[in-house]
Amino acid sequence: MKLNINIENVNYIKITYKDKDDFTHCIKASLKRLDEREIVACAKFDEKLFLNTPQEIKLSIACDNGLYKASTMLKHIENDEPYCFFTIKTPDDVEYQQKREYFRVKINENALISYKINNEVKKISCETFDLSGNGVRLIIDEKYNLPENVNLTLYLPKKTVETEAKYIRTDEEDKILKASFSFINLQDVDLDCISQICLQKQLESRRKALM
Numbered sequence: 001m002k003l004n005i006n007i008e009n010v011n012y013i014k015i016t017y018k019d020k021d022d023f024t025h026c027i028k029a030s031l032k033r034l035d036e037r038e039i040v041a042c043a044k045f046d047e048k049l050f051l052n053t054p055q056e057i058k059l060s061i062a063c064d065n066g067l068y069k070a071s072t073m074l075k076h077i078e079n080d081e082p083y084c085f086f087t088i089k090t091p092d093d094v095e096y097q098q099k100r101e102y103f104r105v106k107i108n109e110n111a112l113i114s115y116k117i118n119n120e121v122k123k124i125s126c127e128t129f130d131l132s133g134n135g136v137r138l139i140i141d142e143k144y145n146l147p148e149n150v151n152l153t154l155y156l157p158k159k160t161v162e163t164e165a166k167y168i169r170t171d172e173e174d175k176i177l178k179a180s181f182s183f184i185n186l187q188d189v190d191l192d193c194i195s196q197i198c199l200q201k202q203l204e205s206r207r208k209a210l211m
Contacts (some may be wrong), residue, residue: 011188036147152165
């Protein structure tokens with residue numbers, strides 16, 4: 001399908017590319033301009049870019065109504081520290097996905113479940129098993145009668161995330177109890193943090209698989 005979106009409805013774009021060693025890298029950027037020929041995006045980037053131009057890339061455009069994905073060309077990069085401006089060929093065809101795409105990675109960090117019963121606050125210390133932008137699975141020591149809505153505190157690297165969450169279910173796998181939750185009203189800054197952690201973990205797994 002043709003790319004037909006309003007720039008005001010774009011939350012961010014994601015540029016995914018491979019370096020000369022075939023490792024995958026990802027850049028999250030804000031959209032500055034979009035027309036029939038070019039897309040211009042901007043990112044604050046203080047790490048080395050393993051990019052050549054022109055270069056084939058995968059482009060994801062996260063909008064209010066879903067996610068657009070396409071293959072296209074990165075035409076030019078302009079450095080204006082601490083920012084980089086990316087000029088990208090507007091793709092001829094895009095794939096539309098109704099829901100935003102998140103991938104799940106294993107991660108072991110401390111967490112806390114809290115909820116109220118009869119005006120009494122209950123707290124359960126636990127650990128994360130895996131994580132995505134949609135939700136989290138937590139390792140718990142016993143089966144609890146959890147309410148549908150709880151508060152979660154995730155002690156992630158470099159940031160503590162506090163959010164409301166919906167309790168889904170508890171499963172037992174390999175004698176480990178895992179309680180599943182989906183996030184409710186997760187703040188954008190926390191979603192960005194979780195997305196970056198998941199991306200980093202995914203890249204680390206790919207590098208290990210190639211070693």
